[in-house]
Amino acid sequence: MLTYTLSREAKESLYEQLYRALRADIERGALASDERLPSKRAFARHLGVSVVTVEGAYDQLLSEGYVRSVPRSGYYVQEIGRKMPSFCGRDANEAGMMGRGAVFGRQNCGCDAETSRKSAHEGLPNETAASQVNFFGSGDAVCGTNAVCGTEWLADFTGTTAPEGLFPYAAWARTLRRVLADESERTVLQAAGSQGSPRLRAAIAAHLRGFRGMEVHPDQIVVGSGAQSLYGLLVQLLGRGLVYGVENPGYPRLVRIYRSNDVRVAMVPVDDAGPMPAALTAAGVDVLHCMPSHQFPLGTTTPVRRRQELLAWARGDGQDAGGRRYLIEDDFDCEFRMTGRPVPPLAALDGAERVVYANTFTKTLGAAFRIGYVVLPWELAARFRDQLGFYACTVGALEQLTLARFMESGDYERHVNRQRTYFRRLQNALVEALGASEAAERLRLRNVGAGLHFLMEVQGVPAADARVCERAMVECAAARGVRLAPLSDYRTEGASDAPAFVMSFASLAEERAPEVAAVIATAMREMLSR
Numbered sequence: 001m002l003t004y005t006l007s008r009e010a011k012e013s014l015y016e017q018l019y020r021a022l023r024a025d026i027e028r029g030a031l032a033s034d035e036r037l038p039s040k041r042a043f044a045r046h047l048g049v050s051v052v053t054v055e056g057a058y059d060q061l062l063s064e065g066y067v068r069s070v071p072r073s074g075y076y077v078q079e080i081g082r083k084m085p086s087f088c089g090r091d092a093n094e095a096g097m098m099g100r101g102a103v104f105g106r107q108n109c110g111c112d113a114e115t116s117r118k119s120a121h122e123g124l125p126n127e128t129a130a131s132q133v134n135f136f137g138s139g140d141a142v143c144g145t146n147a148v149c150g151t152e153w154l155a156d157f158t159g160t161t162a163p164e165g166l167f168p169y170a171a172w173a174r175t176l177r178r179v180l181a182d183e184s185e186r187t188v189l190q191a192a193g194s195q196g197s198p199r200l201r202a203a204i205a206a207h208l209r210g211f212r213g214m215e216v217h218p219d220q221i222v223v224g225s226g227a228q229s230l231y232g233l234l235v236q237l238l239g240r241g242l243v244y245g246v247e248n249p250g251y252p253r254l255v256r257i258y259r260s261n262d263v264r265v266a267m268v269p270v271d272d273a274g275p276m277p278a279a280l281t282a283a284g285v286d287v288l289h290c291m292p293s294h295q296f297p298l299g300t301t302t303p304v305r306r307r308q309e310l311l312a313w314a315r316g317d318g319q320d321a322g323g324r325r326y327l328i329e330d331d332f333d334c335e336f337r338m339t340g341r342p343v344p345p346l347a348a349l350d351g352a353e354r355v356v357y358a359n360t361f362t363k364t365l366g367a368a369f370r371i372g373y374v375v376l377p378w379e380l381a382a383r384f385r386d387q388l389g390f391y392a393c394t395v396g397a398l399e400q401l402t403l404a405r406f407m408e409s410g411d412y413e414r415h416v417n418r419q420r421t422y423f424r425r426l427q428n429a430l431v432e433a434l435g436a437s438e439a440a441e442r443l444r445l446r447n448v449g450a451g452l453h454f455l456m457e458v459q460g461v462p463a464a465d466a467r468v469c470e471r472a473m474v475e476c477a478a479a480r481g482v483r484l485a486p487l488s489d490y491r492t493e494g495a496s497d498a499p500a501f502v503m504s505f506a507s508l509a510e511e512r513a514p515e516v517a518a519v520i521a522t523a524m525r526e527m528l529s530r
Helices: 014-027 040-047 051-064 169-182 185-190 198-212 227-238 252-260 277-282 304-315 378-387 397-408 411-436 463-479 510-529
Strands: 067-070 074-077 221-224 243-248 264-271 287-290 326-330 355-360 372-375 443-446 453-458 500-504
Touching: 014 051, 040 051, 051 067, 051 074, 169 397, 169 411, 185 397, 198 221, 198 372, 198 397, 221 227, 227 252, 227 326, 227 355, 227 372, 227 378, 243 252, 252 264, 264 277, 277 304, 287 304, 304 326, 397 411, 411 443, 411 510, 453 510, 463 500, 463 510
Parallel strands: 243 264, 243 287, 287 326, 326 355
Antiparallel strands: 067 074, 221 372, 355 372, 443 453, 453 500
16 A cells, blocks of 8 residues: 655645645656555555545546546556656646536535735636627627627626626725835836836746746846737747638637737647647647647647657757757646646746746736736747837836736735635536536536536437537627627637537626526527427
8 A cells, every 4th residue: 555644843734745746756757657545544554544535636636637436446657758857946747636527416626725926917708809790700799699799698607797896996996006106216217128127027926936937037027918919929939921820719819819929820620638748749830829628629738748848849859850859838727727726837847948828917916907928938039129229118107007006006906816716606607507507418618627618418419410400599699798708700610529618707797697597508408409
């Protein structure tokens, strides 16, 4: 029987200590591939801990791809490939729970006691053009008709409607007054540099260290007015002669952003583990834009083995990559993981400096706050200062200094924790309402708990009919005031195995969840009867 020393006096919880110990043994090969882990009950008795502790550790390992679960047999060590060198000096491989598929009566969205520091990122659905026009540019609204534009919806799951009443106005106003009273003219002028305010970049570096396990220097950070302007700078920095890969299904506006910068774009298919490395090589991709922590729209989390394969591709292992490959890690929605601990970013596993980490504050502070940032590998950071240092930062000095102080004071962390609690409750209400509706037997919810959207599939429909059924259900729901976002609108090619909808639930009113679930059930029934 495996034996580990767990301390109840330690800062980390027992389940986290056990998780880290098991993970370390798997990574160094002490636990071999296909080796069966002890049963939860026997292991708990042996270690003198609760079954819940062992279960939590096993679930963490399962979610990151270190083990696999075999029904009625147990947990087995998964082959994970070579151990990657760490990006930082500390143990950056923070654990996380991948939102797995939920079957009603056994949902994966329970409240977790962990309320550690979270980072912020711009909510892709809230700014996506696909929420206004479909991927193919026809001008049809996601709901399937132009006639509904401007409608006051009972519920809007397309991500176009921002949640109300969550911004901490009092704390922000207090911070702004202090900045105006305390900051010198010299400090304000410093915030206009090409990379942004040194104080804000220091606050971001501290935030990433505490929440994402990333040891980065403020000189590696570039602040800009949201993701779109930063991606344009990255194209200039990396080069227009490269092929940029975008996930399919994925975020439609990315394709337009990159093409507007006069670069070749290749669509990279995504499976349940993330972008497919073989497809990257086949398409001749040089730079991959990916969302490993919470992919949009599928909501999947890339397991550790696939992450290592992507890093190996970026390094050019066994190939002549010409030293030009990079991964742009879009850390979408990472601050709103509802279960477990944060999943480690690629940047924290990158020992070859091939990952550009990108994030924004729009999701947590609202669409009016167009503040984002990228973390560049040292070589690219030096190149940025040499080649693009003539640019002035696109974010106002006052906004940067206010955000810096807001983060330093702890107000930002407290704000995000309150948001997470609210959104967890909202998510649970919707999942429970769908589970209690007449549609429950036909619906499968995937990746619940991974962030502010999940995937809702309708089962029992032939794959060939999936797109037509999606449209029919969208129209039926829209007629009753519920706006759905079909998964097919986020694909450039290929089709879903079943009708599926991207459920961005942040703007839903909790008390309306049962009524909304009833509308979805009615729309599904009418769709199936056609």
